[in-house]
Amino acid sequence: MCDASDYAIGAVLGQRLDKHIYPNYYASKMLNDAQGNYTTTEKELLAAVYAFDKFRSYLLLSKTIVLPIIPRAFSLPKEIREASSYTVDSSAFRGMTTQQKKKFFRDVNQYVWDDLFLFKIGGDRILRRCVTREEGLDILKHYHEGLIGGHHGAHATDQKVFDCGFYWPTVVKGAMEFVRCVMRAKEQWVEAQALATNDAWVVVKFLKKLFTHFGTLRAIISDRGTHFFNTVMEKALARYGVTQRTSTTYHPQTNGQVENSNRGVKIILEKTVGVSHMDWSEKLDDALWAL
Template identity: 50%
Template sequence: MENLTADHLSRLENPHKDVFENKDINKKFPLETLGKISSGSTPWFSDFANFHAENFIIKGMSSQQKKKFFKDVKHYFWDDPYLFRICSDQIIRRCVYGQEAYDILRACLEGPTGGHHGANFTAKKGIDFMGPFLSSRENMYILVAVDYLSKWVEAKALSTNDARVVVKFLKSLFAQFGTPRAIISERRTHFCNDKFAKVMSTYGVTHRLATAYHPQTSGQVEVLNRGLKHILERTIGENRTSWSEKLKDALWAFKTAYKTPIGCTPYKLVYEKSCHLPIELEHKAYWALKHVNFDLKTTGDH
């Protein structure tokens, strides 16, 4: 069936032929103001600041605008000379704008880790080498890192103790737990070199050196080294050359052991939950009794 209407319309003369110009499609969006951050001199929070500082309300607002204004303004407060906002997560944040806002964003996002630091329990770490030991799968050293608050331990068996393996270990540590604020080490060549300093600078981490006059700065690492060595000795038994294979088992035992200074295990402090073994998950009733400090042997006999 022929479409007579369409054929007829196609034959009509276009009265606007000379009115509209033929233009090519512009792939670039011409309206640059959309999506653009305002660069004006007036802060975005000026109305809220004027209200809290001078009890001044902007004129000309509609009833709906006033309703929204008073709903939003209650989340702000003035502490001369700054305006602060009480956010939904109950954290108080200072209101910023202009160049200061750009500087903050740049500082947070331009680093290799995006400025997303770990939680407070990863704020300070100690690092040290153990060894040399008997060769185990060509490994003779253990590089140990301990968190000063949570007592969390990371360790790796290595064949050498040079700057290259230290840098590689730190990058792996940062990728897993985030960048700490400071790393404490002794004054040894594998920690005091250009490669180590470059990594510290790149990730924004402060390098602090332990001194003989202040043994507390590296004391936790020394205590941990002794504890880890003791666990390894009991794990490997008479086969002294198998220590590199048993290192992960020793680390697991250390992380899940109760620590008196923190009142729990490092595992629970880091992951905010207890580490249950499969047998404990299988026998839930038995675990419940253990949790409330029942005498398990006496309870089992009954």
């Protein structure tokens, strides 16, 4: 954040954590005689340039978007509103009531056209660039599973979109549908590996491979087999902050979807392996792909 006055400019470097912004660095500078004669807009831009120069080492290799804060008293000039009304064909208002026309022009005042881009003035008085639904889908994918994504929920994902200065009318609904589709695909994803033994060390090594690809889990559900329920497994999961949940003696099949997946892999292998059944490990990847 940066701001300017008639005598000085200042900037604050903050970090967002748990939906709150915590300041990490403060910087300010007095204006000289020449800079004091700048217009208000030039002073604000000078503060932004000063902030980028001062915090350059922290902003390298990161995407940075400058979002101007619009005062609450801001509104489009009367000449622009009148000119914009003439750019719309009169046939567009044919059949509209007086209330619908008023609502139309009231909604128009929430947007600003700047050269090639259309911006929406949000409730926090920040300009956000309007994009199409197709572009919005790519943006959601980037902020959900990209390099800066964290596979967060729908609310955190659409909040990231707003914080980075993008807007389209269905951004909240689009985030919910996108995250729902991703979760449905993840829930049906099957990972399997052919192992020579099923001791605790082999299972822990396999789980570490999963954590590398998909991230750590909140909880893992398993039966009470000795290769899952042991001290080595308990220490490994505690190191990664994963809760282990085991089945009961009366109902060892804790997850019906896992049982169905195992049954499907078994059926595919029975139809594809040779007579000796010695090549089942080589056919495992093909069975997972077919599943």
